Amino acid sequence: MLEWEVHLLLCCRLRKVGEKMSMNTPFVLIVEDDTELSEIFAFILQAADLQTEVVRDGLLALNRIKETLPDLIILDMHLPNVSGATILTQLRQEPQLTGIKVVIVTADAMIARACEDQADMVLLKPVSFDQISKLPIRLLSGSQC
Numbered sequence: 001m002l003e004w005e006v007h008l009l010l011c012c013r014l015r016k017v018g019e020k021m022s023m024n025t026p027f028v029l030i031v032e033d034d035t036e037l038s039e040i041f042a043f044i045l046q047a048a049d050l051q052t053e054v055v056r057d058g059l060l061a062l063n064r065i066k067e068t069l070p071d072l073i074i075l076d077m078h079l080p081n082v083s084g085a086t087i088l089t090q091l092r093q094e095p096q097l098t099g100i101k102v103v104i105v106t107a108d109a110m111i112a113r114a115c116e117d118q119a120d121m122v123l124l125k126p127v128s129f130d131q132i133s134k135l136p137i138r139l140l141s142g143s144q145c
Helices: 002-011 035-047 058-068 084-093 109-115 129-141
Strands: 027-031 051-055 072-076 101-106 121-124
Touching (some): 027 058, 035 129, 051 058, 058 084, 084 101
Parallel strands (some): 101 121
């Protein structure tokens, strides 16, 4: 964990107190039940001036996706109530959701291979600081993840 702390201190700038996000600021929904990892994702992405929200339950995630229509979803595969695979399938089947970029995060290489055709990117846990920090650049540039 020391590597994360050093990277966060050296590479991330904290948003000024009271600073507002514009309506054009990309929104990232982080669907991850690991509290520590989801907080790291959120911190790094917020430092890159992205709006974030963390959801730790698959069923709640489905509802929030439909309500918020995020620009990017960081999706764990092993979630309470509804699996990440089920969420991914629904994202790719519903016309209003198909344009949302999805980054799968999993420790299971077999699941990663099975889902890689449906996702914009697959990250295998443990995820590095470098992998997370490059996500905003890829999202904001409009290139494929």
